[in-house]
Amino acid sequence: MVNFNENILEDNTLLSINNRGFAYGDALFETIKASYGKLLFWEDHYFRLMASMRIMRMEIPMNFTMEYLEEQILKTLTENNLSNASSRVKLTVFRNEGGLYLPETNDISFLIAVKPVDTDFYIVQDTFYEVDLFKDYYVSPSLLSSLKTNNKALNVVGSIYAKENKLDNCLVLNTDKQVIEALNGNVFVVKGNTIKTPPIENGCLKGVMRKQIIETIESLPEYELVEEAISPFELQKADEIFITNVIVGIQAVSKYRKKTFKSEVSKLLIQKLNIKIRVS
Known part of the structure; x- marks a missing residue:
């Protein structure tokens, strides 16, 4: 299950072929580690995302607070039965459809996808690398x-x-x-x-x-x-x-x-x- 603009959908839901993230790479993402409902270093992720959206000249919605996005991520983890596990969270923000290189709008949408990971915290990787x-x-x-x-x-x-x-x-x-x-x-x-x-x-x-x-x-x-x-x-x-x-x-x-x-x-x-x- 994924979270598309607050709506929980099947993870095989198709995005439009006109999605600007697909068509032009007009998208940003944050990869976040969640451990038993705790988003590690969430404040740093959030402020990096906000700074990146400003650089990309995306319109930041008024409700895009740190608390709101955390709530949406936790909601997605719950829907995937991952509240009591460790997970990889991918939060993607993309400019809405319209235009070619020059967009017709700077408004954005978001998508949250999650999947489990094996380790709860960080371990020493002793494998040959x-x-x-x-x-x-x-x-x-x-x-x-x-x-x-x-x-x-x-x-x-x-x-x-x-x-x-x-x-x-x-x-x-x-x-x-x-x-x-x-x-x-x-x-x-x-x-x-x-x-x-x-x-x-x-x-x-x-x-x-x-x-x-x-x-x-x-x-x-x-x-x-x-x-x-x-x-x-x-x-x-x-x-x-x-x-x-x-x-x-x-x-x-x-x-x-x-x-x-x-x-x-x-x-x-x-x-x-x-x-x-x-x-x-």
């Missing part, structure tokens, strides 16, 4: 590249490339040939006591989990968090590389080309992250 660079296409840094829009062609093609080459993920480069993120999350590189992550200005997604990890690192006096450009040459000199997103939490990278990595910092941050969730 190999990555490489995806160099077929590059991200051009701009304010739009920091948004979660439906324009994800690079991520789709990159994911196919990773599968064809028996990789678990790929790291994405910007047009300056700097590492900016993974196909499905932000990237952090550890060298000694310094933990680096690319700045938003380099073209990476303004990730909700990225924000949580940065705040957690900044609370640890033994580590220094630096937001700086990351060169591909730094990867093979790193002690550790990890990828972050709100569903997995932290995914430690085991191997990049011929270099293998530890996961000590990843494990420490996972522990701190789960503590943060329990006390919030």
Whole structure:
């Protein structure tokens, strides 16, 4: 069951072929982890969505408050018997039909879809995880590249490339040939006591989990968090590389080309992250 503008419908309900999210990628989405009726980091998701809608010049409805959208998500979880489980929530906002590239209206509709996930909180991922660079296409840094829009062609093609080459993920480069993120999350590189992550200005997604990890690192006096450009040459000199997103939490990278990595910092941050969730 999905929630389309407050209406609970069968999840095989068809959207119009004129839907602007389908026709032009004129849509934004938030992927949220829900655990037993609690939306993790919901405030951060909500304010990122509102900021993104303003950048996309979408009209924000008066009733689109944090409380209203939370109520609609919880309603959808209940209808899918997922109130007492952990779930992946996808909240999509798209501009209403009409027009070609130039829309006839800036009014919006929303769609909420949910499905269960295996883990309630975040766990240490000890499985072997190999990555490489995806160099077929590059991200051009701009304010739009920091948004979660439906324009994800690079991520789709990159994911196919990773599968064809028996990789678990790929790291994405910007047009300056700097590492900016993974196909499905932000990237952090550890060298000694310094933990680096690319700045938003380099073209990476303004990730909700990225924000949580940065705040957690900044609370640890033994580590220094630096937001700086990351060169591909730094990867093979790193002690550790990890990828972050709100569903997995932290995914430690085991191997990049011929270099293998530890996961000590990843494990420490996972522990701190789960503590943060329990006390919030």
